[in-house]
Amino acid sequence: MARRKLLREIAAEVLGEREARRIWGRVEIIGDIAVIRRPFNYPLEPLRKLGEAVIARIKHVRSVWCTASSVSGPYRTRKYIHLAGEKRSETTYRENGCMFKVDIRRVYVSPRLGYEHARIARLVRPGEVVVNMFAGAGLFSIIMARHADPRIVYSIDINPDAYRYMEENIRLNRVEGKVIPILGDAARIAEERLKGIADRILMPLQELSYKYLPQAVIALRGGGYIHVYDFTRARPGENPVEILASRYMRRFREIGVNARLVYSRVVRTVGPRRYQVVLDFKL
Ligand SMILES: C[S@@+](CC[C@H](N)C(=O)[O-])C[C@H]1O[C@@H](n2cnc3c(N)ncnc32)[C@H](O)[C@@H]1O
Incomplete structure (x- = not known):
């Protein structure tokens, strides 16, 4: 998939080949929001740089977040940290020919x-x-x-x-x-x-x-x-x-x-x- 390839390229440029291998597969795009599943205790600074690069290079991505907790609680939600772009967690996600408005934090x-x-x-x-x-x-x-x-x-x-x-x-x-x-x-x-x-x-x-x-x-x-x-x-x-x-x-x-x-x-x-x-x- 072209977008996955581009993500891998961006991650390699920003983080170097070795770190990119660890991170790029952890990026998910939901509507116009990119979410990075942050490895435990992974430093935020390189992820912010990656977030900025994703915003600059992937046209429809407007906001980048990383996870700050696992999925938990009765509503099965997570905590997130904002990394780059608009500080907005609501988006419209398209899947299987349908449209879904969601807030990734809610x-x-x-x-x-x-x-x-x-x-x-x-x-x-x-x-x-x-x-x-x-x-x-x-x-x-x-x-x-x-x-x-x-x-x-x-x-x-x-x-x-x-x-x-x-x-x-x-x-x-x-x-x-x-x-x-x-x-x-x-x-x-x-x-x-x-x-x-x-x-x-x-x-x-x-x-x-x-x-x-x-x-x-x-x-x-x-x-x-x-x-x-x-x-x-x-x-x-x-x-x-x-x-x-x-x-x-x-x-x-x-x-x-x-x-x-x-x-x-x-x-x-x-x-x-x-x-x-x-x-x-x-x-
Ligand atoms: C894994 S999510 C569902 C994902 C959804 N089916 C999808 O495809 O996107 C589980 C959902 O169960 C809900 N839930 C948790 N406890 C529940 C309960 N006792 N009765 C009904 N829904 C519950 C949560 O709020 C959460 O939205």
């Missing part, structure tokens, strides 16, 4: 989920009812509503900022009435308002997928699909997909339902021997 957003957003949209059959339990700014929900033909997508998030952006993104992408934003705790909403209605459930949050599995099952209309995103460690020789699949199969047995794993893959490596995995189950 809502979770990751271009690295782009493949999964498109993959899930391809699985949705016309007329399906879908529940997205951890919707963020609405990316999975809106992309499937634009590219597939679900009857309705209930799109839940507990973060009021994510809910506000999701509402705006529903309007921006003209999927009002198809994607229904809901603010609140996904377990409570599934149990109290969405019992027995869904053909497909999305659970894109590693911290709660396992815990909220019973409520996901409650929201299903008999059989259907549950897509689980979770993290695991795996030692050399161990298969992260197998580790998580057997953990979830045990969980389904505890709940008392029959589930079959129909698809799985490692979505990305998130640390030394730590992986994000997606598991698609058919019940």
Whole structure:
């Protein structure tokens, strides 16, 4: 990709070949904002210089930030340090033919989920009812509503900022009435308002997928699909997909339902021997 090549070139000019190898792959561009995932304790000065060079050389980038914490808290957000350009953290991000307004400091957003957003949209059959339990700014929900033909997508998030952006993104992408934003705790909403209605459930949050599995099952209309995103460690020789699949199969047995794993893959490596995995189950 031309932009990746240019980024690598800029990093090599500013930081030197050796440091550039460490840093350039950590730059992500979200709309007109570049974000550098800063290695622990990495000095800020060279990153500021890199930020200035990115602004000067990559035309549409207006603002550069680096991460100052890992993703944390119930809303799965991070702290950031401003490096260069406009001190603005809100942007419009384009992905899979849709537009998303987001504030990187207020809502979770990751271009690295782009493949999964498109993959899930391809699985949705016309007329399906879908529940997205951890919707963020609405990316999975809106992309499937634009590219597939679900009857309705209930799109839940507990973060009021994510809910506000999701509402705006529903309007921006003209999927009002198809994607229904809901603010609140996904377990409570599934149990109290969405019992027995869904053909497909999305659970894109590693911290709660396992815990909220019973409520996901409650929201299903008999059989259907549950897509689980979770993290695991795996030692050399161990298969992260197998580790998580057997953990979830045990969980389904505890709940008392029959589930079959129909698809799985490692979505990305998130640390030394730590992986994000997606598991698609058919019940
Ligand atoms: C990893 S992000 C979702 C990313 C989003 N699906 C995407 O593709 O961009 C997880 C989301 O779950 C939300 N969340 C956390 N706890 C929740 C809960 N109990 N009920 C509903 N949403 C919750 C967070 O606010 C966050 O927006």
